[in-house]
Structures are given as structure tokens and as C-alpha cells.
Amino acid sequence: MKIKVARTSGFCYGVRRAVNLAFEEAIHGDNLYTLGELIHNPQVLEILKQRGVRIAKKIEDIPESATVIIRSHGVTPQAKAALRNRSLKIIDATCPKVARVQQLAERAVRLGMHVILFGDSEHSEVKAIAAHAEGRTSIVKDRKELDAVISTIPTSDKISFMAQTTQNIALWKELVTHLLALRPDAEIYETICGATDERQNEVRRLAREVDALVIVGGFQSANTQRLVEISKNEGIPAFQVETEADLPRKELARFETVGVAAGASTPSWMIRRILHSLDVTVAVKPSFLLFLLEFWRFIVRSNILVAFGAAQLLYAASRLQGIEPELPYQIIVAAYIFAMHLLNHFTDRFTTEINYPARVGFYERFRRLLLTLGIVATASSLVFAYFLGPLAFIIIFAMSLLGLVYRMELFKIGRVGPRRLMDIPGSKDLFLGMAWTVIIALLVVPASGSRFTPATGIAAFFVFSLAFTRSLVYSIRDVQGDRMVGRETVAVLVGESRTRRLGAFVLALSACSMVFSFILGWTSAVSLFLIVNLVYAFIALWLTRSESNYSDVFFETIVEGNLVLSQLAAWFVHLSGLA
Numbered sequence: 041m042k043i044k045v046a047r048t049s050g051f052c053y054g055v056r057r058a059v060n061l062a063f064e065e066a067i068h069g070d071n072l073y074t075l076g077e078l079i080h081n082p083q084v085l086e087i088l089k090q091r092g093v094r095i096a097k098k099i100e101d102i103p104e105s106a107t108v109i110i111r112s113h114g115v116t117p118q119a120k121a122a123l124r125n126r127s128l129k130i131i132d133a134t135c136p137k138v139a140r141v142q143q144l145a146e147r148a149v150r151l152g153m154h155v156i157l158f159g160d161s162e163h164s165e166v167k168a169i170a171a172h173a174e175g176r177t178s179i180v181k182d183r184k185e186l187d188a189v190i191s192t193i194p195t196s197d198k199i200s201f202m203a204q205t206t207q208n209i210a211l212w213k214e215l216v217t218h219l220l221a222l223r224p225d226a227e228i229y230e231t232i233c234g235a236t237d238e239r240q241n242e243v244r245r246l247a248r249e250v251d252a253l254v255i256v257g258g259f260q261s262a263n264t265q266r267l268v269e270i271s272k273n274e275g276i277p278a279f280q281v282e283t284e285a286d287l288p289r290k291e292l293a294r295f296e297t298v299g300v301a302a303g304a305s306t307p308s309w310m311i312r313r314i315l316h317s318l319d320v321t322v323a324v325k326p327s328f329l330l331f332l333l334e335f336w337r338f339i340v341r342s343n344i345l346v347a348f349g350a351a352q353l354l355y356a357a358s359r360l361q362g363i364e365p366e367l368p369y370q371i372i373v374a375a376y377i378f379a380m381h382l383l384n385h386f387t388d389r390f391t392t393e394i395n396y397p398a399r400v401g402f403y404e405r406f407r408r409l410l411l412t413l414g415i416v417a418t419a420s421s422l423v424f425a426y427f428l429g430p431l432a433f434i435i436i437f438a439m440s441l442l443g444l445v446y447r448m449e450l451f452k453i454g455r456v457g458p459r460r461l462m463d464i465p466g467s468k469d470l471f472l473g474m475a476w477t478v479i480i481a482l483l484v485v486p487a488s489g490s491r492f493t494p495a496t497g498i499a500a501f502f503v504f505s506l507a508f509t510r511s512l513v514y515s516i517r518d519v520q521g522d523r524m525v526g527r528e529t530v531a532v533l534v535g536e537s538r539t540r541r542l543g544a545f546v547l548a549l550s551a552c553s554m555v556f557s558f559i560l561g562w563t564s565a566v567s568l569f570l571i572v573n574l575v576y577a578f579i580a581l582w583l584t585r586s587e588s589n590y591s592d593v594f595f596e597t598i599v600e601g602n603l604v605l606s607q608l609a610a611w612f613v614h615l616s617g618l619a
């Protein structure tokens with residue numbers, strides 16, 4: 041069975057905003073309610089519940105002085121007024137696109153028009169929009185109902201036609217054509233959201249390429265149900281699943297090609313879990329290509345690739361400082377990075393389960409081997425460092441200790457302040473960038489008996505910018521899962537676009553420092569050639585804008601490829617005699 045995945049997936053803008061607001065607020069207080077379910081996804085609601093976010097079915101269920109979050113579907117003006125009349129802190133997470141439809145309905149009524157709303161009359165978004173139009177609204181779900189409504193509206197009354205943001209775009213277009221044929225003066229508002237439109241078009245495209253579709257999303261989610269509807273209209277079987285446990289494995293085994301798409305309220309980590317589950321189900325004939333693929337998976341998932349890449353980066357950082365890179369330095373760095381990454385995965389199983397479901401089975405399968413390799417790697421990095429001198433040994437020892445205490449409870453600030461180093465906002469990316477800088481750019485100086493020079497500073501900043509933005513790339517990719525498990529990354533702290541901007545700024549600064557250091561004679565031409573790595577890192581950062589579902593192995597191969605490239609660039613300059 042072959043699997044094809046829709047390019048667009050994960051939370052849409054409005055859902056992401058609402059969920060982020062809830063998680064942020066949950067950090068600051070415990071008297072937090074949402075009026076109705078924040079999103080139609082039971083798994084996310086369960087995690088929110090664990091964080092103390094409660095669901096109030098009615099306004100009266102919310103205690104005084106609590107904080108209430110209005111969900112992305114919005115509420116009626118009456119409900120908003122009732123909330124304001126209570127001593128509550130209100131966080132309005134109404135999606136701006138939904139708020140726009142509410143305003144359009146309000147305006148149409150003010151201008152004396154009759155609002156016809158294409159939508160599901162039982163859906164809370166539709167109820168709220170209708171309430172904004174003060175009852176002068178007719179809700180229709182198909183052509184028959186539209187005809188019936190038009191016949192009751194006098195021709196002297198102007199019609200304003202709009203849709204629930206998650207409606208079927210094809211049906212909407214059909215209704216618009218029909219309405220304009222009957223009432224050419226009707227005002228049409230294109231209110232179906234781009235996120236909905238995109239996901240629906242993807243399903244139509246996929247439906248032509250696959251034999252069946254798996255649609256991932258909450259059973260109560262309107263936009264997910266719409267995707268199921270569209271698949272069936274396209275004439276192919278569609279199976280809606282909330283989690284991997286719902287996958288109809290036997291039925292799916294009948295199909296040669298299966299497509300996977302997801303609703304706008306489905307978190308990206310759930311899609312990854314479904315894909316992993318399907319991947320495990322798929323029976324593939326043994327072949328040499330498959331053997332190579334399995335081998336490469338092992339290299340990536342066991343962290344050998346990142347360890348190898350870090351050693352390559354040390355080569356580039358050493359050349360940048362005019363220090364001859366030696367194999368023992370590279371072994372120390374590779375061993376340290378390998379051990380720390382393994383430690384991270386083994387001690388943070390929950391995050392691995394959410395963000396990298398495919399790895400959980402891998403770590404279980406190779407647990408003994410990987411743990412042995414991890415211990416051997418830690419010991420070898422310390423032994424090699426010992427032979428390089430006391431300062432190198434102290435640095436590696438201190439960095440290994442830091443890696444160990446990163447997750448330990450150390451201190452407490454205030455009621456809910458950080459207790460562990462990992463609880464400090466943004467700590468994961470910052471600490472990782474700093475740790476790489478110390479062991480890759482700075483360790484070689486005392487180890488080689490060299491002196492700290494301006495080139496050391498340039499190399500340190502070069503390594504920091506690459507390591508920091510590398511970490512930002514993963515943080516942006518994992519932001520939805522990290523938020524769920526309470527991981528403190530920069531992306532969780534400031535959001536994805538600001539994280540991208542921060543990464544781009546650091547890379548630009550690093551590129552400038554490389555040019556100036558060459559002009560000032562601090563570094564050789566190698567600093568100009570290494571700018572290619574900064575550009576590569578920028579492209580990787582930019583790629584995170586896409587909502588594509590790359591496999592973890594493919595994604596990491598692309599990201600870690602930059603580290604390998606750094607040695608190639610430095611090597612080229614060295615061999616060509618340019619430096």
C-alpha cells in the first residue's frame with residue numbers, strides 16, 4: 041500500500057491562535073474556562089484539561105473572577121454582553137475571519153438587507169453570525185432551502201449572501217450562481233476561509249490520485265466532516281479517524297494507494313502519529329533500496345547523523361580560526377553530541393511520543409544498543425578530553441553535567457516560575473546554541489594550545505548562529521506538540537513568525553561578521569565561503585513556513601546536511617589554497 045499525504049495540514053490560523061492563547065493563559069493562572077469546547081478535537085481538549093483549562097457549557101457555570109476564553113467560532117453579542125456584566129477576565133479568541141463575517145452580517149442588517157447564510161444551523165459559528173444579524177437571517181444548507189427562502193423575500197428587499205467559514209466551496213459556488221440568476225442585485229461575500237478552501241482542494245486533488253482517503257480530525261469537527269463529505273462526493277471511500285486507534289486497518293489493506301488529509305483543528309503531531317501507524321501497517325517487499333533506506337533511518341534516528349555533522353562543523357570552525365582541525369577534537373564533539381541527544385530522547389519520552397511517534401518504537405527496539413553506545417560515547421569524550429589537557433577535560437565534564445541537570449528540579453521562582461533549567465522560556469534553543477558554541481568553537485583553542493583571537497569570536501558566533509537556528513527550525517516544526525507537553529522553546533514563547541525573523545536576524549548578523557572579519561584580516565577567505573551555510577540555514581528556516589508533512593528522516597537529513605556542507609566548504613577553500 042502506498043501512502044500519499046495532503047500538503048496542507050495542522051492547525052489553521054484561527055485554531056492555532058485560540059489554542060496558543062489557552063496554553064499561555066494556563067501558565068499564569070488556574071481559574072481558566074472556555075465557553076464551550078475550545079476546538080473540536082478531544083485529544084487537544086484532554087491535554088488542555090490536564091493544564092487546568094475547564095469547559096463551561098453555560099455562562100452561569102463560570103465562577104466569579106475567573107478567566108474565560110471565547111473560542112474561535114465566536115459567540116452571540118448577547119453572550120458577550122452577559123460575560124462583560126460579570127467580573128470575569130475575557131480573552132476573545134474569535135478567529136478574525138469569523139469576526140469579519142459577523143461584522144458583514146451586522147452591516148448588512150444596518151443597511152436594511154436580508155442576510156442569507158449558507159451553513160449548518162446547529163453550528164455555534166452560524167448561530168453567532170445569525171445573532172449578529174439580529175434575527176434578519178435565513179440559514180440555508182442547499183439549493184432547495186435557498187429557493188424556499190428567496191421566494192419569501194420581496195424583490196424590493198436586497199439580499200446579502202455569505203457562508204459559514206468552513207462550508208463546502210464547490211456547493212457555495214453553485215448556490216451563488218443560482219442566486220445571481222434569480223436575484224442579480226444580491227450582494228455576495230466570499231467568506232469561506234482560505235484554510236478551508238485549501239484543505240478541500242487538496243482532498244479533491246488527492247481523491248483523483250488514491251483509492252481511499254483517511255481524514256484525520258475530531259468527530260464533531262465541521263470542517264473535518266466536510267472533507268469526508270467531499271471525498272465521498274468525489275466517489276472514493278473515506279474513513280474519518282480521531283486517533284491511530286480508529287484506523288480501519290483491515291479495510292485499508294484492500295487499497296493500493298491511500299491518501300491522508302486532516303481538518304483544520306487537527307494538530308500536526310496527531311497527523312504524524314497516524315502516518316507512523318499507517319507506515320507500520322504497510323507491508324513492503326524486501327529490496328536493496330529498502331535496506332539502504334532502513335540503514336539511513338538508523339543513522340538519522342540514532343543521532344549518528346547529527347553527531348557526525350557536529351564534527352564536520354568543528355572542522356569548519358577550526359579552519360575559520362586558523363587552527364588545524366584534528367581527529368581527536370572531532371571525536372570528542374561527535375561523542376558528546378551523540379550522548380546528549382540520546383539522553384534527551386530517553387529522558388523526555390512524552391515529547392518524543394508526541395512529536396516523533398516513529399522514534400518511540402525505534403528507541404525501544406534498539407534500547408540496549410543505544411544506551412551502551414551512549415555510555416561509551418560519554419566515556420570516550422571525557423577520556424579524549426583528558427588527554428588533550430585539563431581545560432578541555434573541565435569543559436567537557438561541565439557540559440556533560442549541564443546536559444544532565446538540564447531536566448532536574450533545581451530552584452523555584454514564585455508560584456509557577458521555573459523549577460528546572462528547561463522551564464526557563466526559550467531555554468531549549470538558547471542552551472543548545474551555547475553548548476554547541478562552547479564545545480565546537482571554543483574547546484579547540486585550549487586543546488590545540490592556541491590563543492583566543494578575534495577570529496575565535498567570529499567562529500563562536502558562526503557556530504552559535506548555525507546551532508541556534510538549527511534548533512529554531514525544529515522548534516517551529518514541533519511547536520504544536522511542544523506547546524502540549526510544556527516544552528519551553530523560542531517558538532512556543534514568541535510564535536513561529538517571530539522565531540523565523542529572529543533566526544534570520546541572527547544569520548544576517550553572522551554573515552556580516554564573516555565579511556567584516558575578512559576585510560579586517562581577522563579570518564581568511566574561508567569566512568566568505570562559509571556564508572553559504574548561513575544561506576542554507578536561512579532556506580531551512582524559510583521552509584518551515586510550508587505546512588508540508590515531511591517525514592522525520594527526510595526533514596533531519598535536509599537540516600543536518602548543512603553541518604556536513606560546512607566541512608565541505610572549509611575543505612574546498614583549504615585544498616584550493618585560498619586560505
Ligand code: SF4
Pocket residue numbers: 052053054055112135136137138205206233234235236263304
Ligand atoms: S478555518 Fe479559517 S475561519 Fe475557521 S478558525 Fe480556521 S482560520 Fe479561522
